[in-house]
Amino acid sequence: MIWLNVAQALLLVAIAPLVRGVIARLKARIQNRRGASVWRPYADLAKLFRKEDLTPPSASIVFRFAPMIVFAATVTAAAFVPVVHGSALLGATGDFILLVYLLALSRFFLSLGAMDGGSSFGGMGASREALVSALAEVPLLLGLVAVAILARTATLAGIVQWTVRQDFTQISAVHALAFAALALVAIAETGRIPVDNPTTHLELTMIHEAMVLEYSGPSLALIEWASAVKLSVLLALLIAVFAPWGMAGGVSVPALALATLAFLLKVFVLALAIAVVESSIAKLRMYLVPDFLGVASALAILAVVFTALMR
Amino acid sequence: MIQTFFDAFLIGLLCIPAVILVGGRQRPLRVLASTLLLIGLLAGTAVAGVCFWRGDRLAIDLSQLTPLPFAVAVDRLSAFFLLLICGVGAAVTLFSHSYIEHHYSGQRRDWLWALLPLFLLSMMLVVTASTAFAFLFGWELMTLFSAGLIVIDGDSERRRHSLYVYLLMMHAGAAAVAAGFFLFLPNAAGLSFASMRTAAALMPAGLRTAIFLLAFIGFGTKAGIVPLHIWLPKAHPIAPSPVSALMSGVMLKTAVYGFVRFGFDFLGGGPDWWGYLVLAAGAVSGVLGVLYAIAEHDLKRLLAYHSVENIGIIYLGLGAALVFRAHNAPVWVALALLAALLHTLNHGLFKSLLFLGAGAVSHAAHTLDIEELGGLLKRMRTTGAAFLVACCSIIGLPIFNGFISEWLTFRSFLAGSALGSMPASVVLPLMAGVLALIGGLAAACFAKVYGVAFLGRPRSAEADHAQEVPFAMRASMVLLAAPCVVIGIAPGFVLRPLSAALQPFLPGTVLPEEAVAIAGVMPWIAAAVLALVFAATAIRRVTRVTATWACGLPGLDSRMQYTSTSFSKPLRRVFSQVYKPDRTLEILPADRPYFPTAISYRSVRTTSFEKSLYRPAVEAIVGTAHRLRRLQTGNIQVYLLYIFMALVALLVFMRFA
Numbered sequence: 017m018i019w020l021n022v023a024q025a026l027l028l029v030a031i032a033p034l035v036r037g038v039i040a041r042l043k044a045r046i047q048n049r050r051g052a053s054v055w056r057p058y059a060d061l062a063k064l065f066r067k068e069d070l071t072p073p074s075a076s077i078v079f080r081f082a083p084m085i086v087f088a089a090t091v092t093a094a095a096f097v098p099v100v101h102g103s104a105l106l107g108a109t110g111d112f113i114l115l116v117y118l119l120a121l122s123r124f125f126l127s128l129g130a131m132d133g134g135s136s137f138g139g140m141g142a143s144r145e146a147l148v149s150a151l152a153e154v155p156l157l158l159g160l161v162a163v164a165i166l167a168r169t170a171t172l173a174g175i176v177q178w179t180v181r182q183d184f185t186q187i188s189a190v191h192a193l194a195f196a197a198l199a200l201v202a203i204a205e206t207g208r209i210p211v212d213n214p215t216t217h218l219e220l221t222m223i224h225e226a227m228v229l230e231y232s233g234p235s236l237a238l239i240e241w242a243s244a245v246k247l248s249v250l251l252a253l254l255i256a257v258f259a260p261w262g263m264a265g266g267v268s269v270p271a272l273a274l275a276t277l278a279f280l281l282k283v284f285v286l287a288l289a290i291a292v293v294e295s296s297i298a299k300l301r302m303y304l305v306p307d308f309l310g311v312a313s314a315l316a317i318l319a320v321v322f323t324a325l326m327r
Numbered sequence: 328m329i330q331t332f333f334d335a336f337l338i339g340l341l342c343i344p345a346v347i348l349v350g351g352r353q354r355p356l357r358v359l360a361s362t363l364l365l366i367g368l369l370a371g372t373a374v375a376g377v378c379f380w381r382g383d384r385l386a387i388d389l390s391q392l393t394p395l396p397f398a399v400a401v402d403r404l405s406a407f408f409l410l411l412i413c414g415v416g417a418a419v420t421l422f423s424h425s426y427i428e429h430h431y432s433g434q435r436r437d438w439l440w441a442l443l444p445l446f447l448l449s450m451m452l453v454v455t456a457s458t459a460f461a462f463l464f465g466w467e468l469m470t471l472f473s474a475g476l477i478v479i480d481g482d483s484e485r486r487r488h489s490l491y492v493y494l495l496m497m498h499a500g501a502a503a504v505a506a507g508f509f510l511f512l513p514n515a516a517g518l519s520f521a522s523m524r525t526a527a528a529l530m531p532a533g534l535r536t537a538i539f540l541l542a543f544i545g546f547g548t549k550a551g552i553v554p555l556h557i558w559l560p561k562a563h564p565i566a567p568s569p570v571s572a573l574m575s576g577v578m579l580k581t582a583v584y585g586f587v588r589f590g591f592d593f594l595g596g597g598p599d600w601w602g603y604l605v606l607a608a609g610a611v612s613g614v615l616g617v618l619y620a621i622a623e624h625d626l627k628r629l630l631a632y633h634s635v636e637n638i639g640i641i642y643l644g645l646g647a648a649l650v651f652r653a654h655n656a657p658v659w660v661a662l663a664l665l666a667a668l669l670h671t672l673n674h675g676l677f678k679s680l681l682f683l684g685a686g687a688v689s690h691a692a693h694t695l696d697i698e699e700l701g702g703l704l705k706r707m708r709t710t711g712a713a714f715l716v717a718c719c720s721i722i723g724l725p726i727f728n729g730f731i732s733e734w735l736t737f738r739s740f741l742a743g744s745a746l747g748s749m750p751a752s753v754v755l756p757l758m759a760g761v762l763a764l765i766g767g768l769a770a771a772c773f774a775k776v777y778g779v780a781f782l783g784r785p786r787s788a789e790a791d792h793a794q795e796v797p798f799a800m801r802a803s804m805v806l807l808a809a810p811c812v813v814i815g816i817a818p819g820f821v822l823r824p825l826s827a828a829l830q831p832f833l834p835g836t837v838l839p840e841e842a843v844a845i846a847g848v849m850p851w852i853a854a855a856v857l858a859l860v861f862a863a864t865a866i867r868r869v870t871r872v873t874a875t876w877a878c879g880l881p882g883l884d885s886r887m888q889y890t891s892t893s894f895s896k897p898l899r900r901v902f903s904q905v906y907k908p909d910r911t912l913e914i915l916p917a918d919r920p921y922f923p924t925a926i927s928y929r930s931v932r933t934t935s936f937e938k939s940l941y942r943p944a945v946e947a948i949v950g951t952a953h954r955l956r957r958l959q960t961g962n963i964q965v966y967l968l969y970i971f972m973a974l975v976a977l978l979v980f981m982r983f984a
Contacts, residue, residue: 031427048764055876063920067868068870068871069869069870069871069875070870070871070872070873071870071871071872072873072874072875073872073873073874074702074783076702076704076705076711076781076782077704078704078782079782080714080870081860083863084859084860084863085856085860087854087859087863088855088857088858088859088860088863089725089856091855091859092855092856093409094854095855102768106848106851106855107846108844108845109738109840109841109844109845110734110737110738110741110841110845110849111843111848113738114725114734114848114852116763117723117724117725117730117734118725118765118852118856119766120722120724120766120770121719121724121725121726123770124719124722124724124770124773124774127774128774128777128778128782129708129779130778131774131777131779131782131783131888131889132778132782132783133783134331134702134782134783134784134875134883134885134888135875135883135887135888136888136889137888138783138889139778139779139783139887139888139889139890139893139894142774142778142889142894142895143349143775143889143894143895143896143897146770146771146774146775146894146897146898147771147897147898147901149767149770150766150767150768150770150898151764151769151773151901152767153763153764153766154760154763154764154767154768156763157759157760157763157795158735158756158757158759158760158763160741161741161759162756164741165741165744165756168745170738170741170841173880175674196392212815223960230875233868233869234866234868235868238863238866252912277743280419283966289388291374296787302901303897306901313760314649316760317760319636319756320753320756320757321753321757323756324744324749324752324753
């Protein structure tokens with residue numbers, strides 16, 4: 017059992033760059049370009065790991081350790097999500113709160129690392145990230161709380177096991193609202209369009225890119241890998257909470273293989289959705305992002321209110 | 328054995344101020360006295376620890392010697408708070424060893440050393456009192472001694488105003504608390520806690536509600552819940568840093584103690600609207616406290632606003648406990664109370680650490696304006712590391728102590744949905760959203776504080792030349808940082824006795840399974856994070872220090888960094904409704920706006936509570952007083968008429984009553 021849970025977490029960490037590559041490739045196709053290979057993020061990471069680590073003269077020990085803590089906290093968060101089986105390595109009651117706060121730990125140190133660079137861009141990115149994440153925390157937690165109330169359990173594994181037993185066609189309003197809220201949050205938290213543009217280098221608009229501007233070499237590789245892992249963790253979370261059907265019931269090899277295939281297929285569908293959204297709408301002005309997250313919060317609050325009406 | 332030890336400890340602490348005032352001028356005697364204070368507080372920590380972990384009870388009854396019944400008793404709940412006071416007090420005393428010697432001399436230094444143990448003693452009296460008289464005596468002394476400690480730092484006009492607001496609010500609060508006690512009198516045999524406890528069960532609902540509301544207002548004033556918080560950001564920043572640490576870290580907690588005693592021990596809960604009232608107070612305090620903090624860049628005032636925020640989080644837990652109590656769900660009451668009490672301890676630890684850190688910063692860089700700081704971590708490694716631990720703890724990041732109590736609060740909110748009654752099962756889960764908002768905003772605020780003050784480049788020559796503080800200061804900060812991490816990784820050793828402390832008013836309480844779960848999983852998470860960080864350090868890397876490209880300019884300078892003001896700008900803009908700043912923009916000369924010779928811009932933020940709540944109230948009182956003054960004509964015939972009228976009125980009253 018424990019090896020299975022370790023494997024689930026490792027799967028999320030391992031496929032994270034691939035998910036990015038797939039999204040980039042799909043976007044390219046939609047925009048009538050050929051695009052790079054889906055494996056390019058791995059090559060990028062390998063290249064960065066071999067490169068020099070350049071440090072600004074003002075940087076302290078926080079600058080050096082921040083990428084490691086960012087990576088460690090994000091990968092630990094990956095150990096909370098059931099991927100192919102209705103259990104997780106670090107499952108306990110209230111574990112989704114832990115997951116949210118581990119992501120907060122990673123974000124806090126990324127901001128500190130950015131500000132330690134001593135240039136204006138780091139502070140700019142950290143300030144904007146602080147705005148986005150402070151407002152994203154509410155819908156993220158409330159969306160999960162709503163589903164947890166419905167499933168009458170406080171563990172992600174419990175939610176998965178409950179949802180698997182439900183009929184797909186009788187999905188409730190709470191699920192629809194909570195899914196909408198969490199999908200919006202996932203976009204904001206992972207810095208995708210319309211909240212942030214992962215491919216931008218224009219200082220007027222960038223958030224995540226501004227924060228990592230001073231980083232290079234292995235440090236940058238850790239941060240980029242961590243942010244890829246964060247994307248897959250949030251996608252896997254959406255899948256686990258709202259569409260866990262297809263997960264393996266037992267631990268037999270064919271069942272797990274099938275479940276892995278189903279998971280990859282679901283991730284592909286979500287990646288396609290992201291690619292379509294990113295190709296079809298423009299990035300929001302920074303001060304419209306609070307409205308975007310306000311909509312997510314309103315949806316999540318409604319979801320929680322509806323849980324009381326569902327009983 | 329432990330009783331004798333406790334008696335000796337109290338007598339010893341009482342002697343120290345006398346020694347200092349008599350012989351404080353001689354340095355050896357002063358050092359001896361302060362060392363004795365430190366040893367005494369460590370012994371007190373040990374005594375409180377024994378009582379807390381083993382459940383020993385202590386009692387001293389001085390009723391024969393005093394006109395009103397005066398007794399102290401230590402049960403587990405008292406021992407918990409005593410542990411906090413003595414533990415934090417010991418660290419603060421250690422810090423003061425070098426801080427006071429560096430910054431104060433002559434009479435001011437003597438008075439600081441004399442009042443510090445008295446202030447600590449008065450707080451100990453509050454949390455151990457077992458009669459109303461002893462409690463109120465300690466409560467009043469606590470205000471007076473802290474005010475005395477603030478006065479030592481000087482008495483300019485502004486400081487005097489702040490101190491006046493502090494004393495005024497404290498006395499209004501004390502009056503409410505005293506009235507709360509006296510309302511027990513018609514039903515209780517006396518004002519000992521034991522007789523009040525038995526009396527409370529027999530009292531009519533209206534009287535119980537009146538007592539609860541008085542306690543809510545009285546203790547809320549001391550705790551600093553919005554809108555009774557206005558004294559807090561005024562009084563805390565003007566005290567000497569070790570005193571601010573005690574006021575914010577420990578003194579506010581005596582109000583939590585009092586509220587728990589009244590609400591749960593004496594009254595044993597009440598109708599559920601009590602809980603909603605406390606939840607509302609907690610939510611408003613939490614969100615507004617952190618929003619006000621974000622806009623500050625004076626380190627100590629910022630930290631004072633964060634005390635308002637954290638008291639809000641504690642009140643969220645207390646409110647949830649009251650709601651559960653009203654719905655008769657004792658397991659959840661225990662969970663929510665555990666959350667609130669653990670956060671009380673945690674906040675005591677990390678907030679006093681943050682204030683001591685602020686003291687160390689002002690010692691090293693001679694300013695508390697974070698816009699003038701920067702790059703301090705490289706210059707003050709231990710202070711910077713301890714401050715970082717405190718920042719992570721106050722935000723509630725995993726593997727630090729603040730997370731455990733916030734997690735417990737979250738978990739009890741989630742349990743609210745299981746109550747099945749309509750307002751509770753919606754209100755409590757939604758409070759999880761409020762707590763998440765508070766957490767997110769606090770993270771933003773402390774990313775700002777730490778990033779601007781400790782990281783990057785120094786923004787002033789003072790910050791550039793800052794040097795690490797002396798050993799005693801560093802040691803005290805490390806002493807406070809260590810339990811923050813230990814409780815964060817292995818909270819079980821505090822949670823277990825803490826749940827036992829609830830037994831007197833929640834019979835049959837055992838450690839809730841949720842608390843067991845978090846205590847079980849945290850070590851694994853800590854191990855996972857640390858192992859991964861360790862693994863990441865093993866990556867082979869070639870590091871080269873090189874200047875950042877400055878777009879063709881000679882190089883980056885410290886003024887190109889984001890400032891505290893610019894960092895908080897997006898949040899201040901989004902929440903502009905809360906701040907409502909008064910802005911004045913002046914361009915000179917006015918007739919040539921495109922070729923000005925001077926532009927001045929001022930943005931002043933008076934908290935709206937003072938403007939729209941306190942000022943009208945004060946004006947109404949003063950106005951009424953002016954109108955009443957017409958009675959005072961100074962004419963003796965008129966006064967005789969008043970006396971005659973009063974006499975007639977009395978006679979009429981006596982005839983018909």
